Amino acid sequence: MLDQLPELIDPVVFAERRSHLRGRLSMQRLDRLAGFLFDDKGELNVDLQFYKEGKVPVIEGRIEGHLNLTCQSCMQALAWVVDKPVKIGMVQTIEQADRLTEEFEPMMVSDNKMSLPGIIEDEVLISLPDYPRHGHKCLQYEPAVKLAEPLEIEQKPDNPFAVLETLKNTGDQ
Numbered sequence: 240m241l242d243q244l245p246e247l248i249d250p251v252v253f254a255e256r257r258s259h260l261r262g263r264l265s266m267q268r269l270d271r272l273a274g275f276l277f278d279d280k281g282e283l284n285v286d287l288q289f290y291k292e293g294k295v296p297v298i299e300g301r302i303e304g305h306l307n308l309t310c311q312s313c314m315q316a317l318a319w320v321v322d323k324p325v326k327i328g329m330v331q332t333i334e335q336a337d338r339l340t341e342e343f344e345p346m347m348v349s350d351n352k353m354s355l356p357g358i359i360e361d362e363v364l365i366s367l368p369d370y371p372r373h374g375h376k377c378l379q380y381e382p383a384v385k386l387a388e389p390l391e392i393e394q395k396p397d398n399p400f401a402v403l404e405t406l407k408n409t410g411d412q
């Protein structure tokens with residue numbers, strides 16, 4: 240297994256050679272994805288086969304791994320499993336895109352050099368939820384005793400529940 244995935248790839252050359260890329264990517268190499276993550280922990284395992292479908296270079300494979308999203312309710316880490324099948328046809332014209340079998344997702348290629356981490360980032364980004372949240376009620380029904388923890392201090396002041404909890408707490412003291 241390759242430990243080091245290349246930064247730049249030439250899809251045509253890779254497809255002609257029927258290259259098979261396998262390797263691991265750490266989050267530190269994925270700048271755009273980083274904006275959606277809680278931290279840089281996690282990694283992605285990439286297994287991609289390059290070949291030609293007619294005249295079009297294609298990539299088929301899978302991206303698997305785990306990362307930490309930010310829960311949009313409590314703003315804490317939300318462990319997320321990535322399991323994204325990849326089936327991309329790298330086309331240079333609209334006509335090529337139209338002729339491509341439906342199972343392939345067309346990707347416009349203008350240059351012979353493409354960023355492999357960039358392709359992987361795009362695939363992972365489209366697989367992420369728009370509004371990641373913990374499956375359980377991570378915020379609304381937290382017991383009042385947890386108010387002293389940093390998690391609660393970071394609450395927005397306009398959260399009506401926070402105000403109520405504060406009033407209740409003051410009354411108890």
Ligand SMILES: [Zn+2]
Pocket residue numbers: 310311312313314315372373377378
């Ligand atoms: Zn949460």
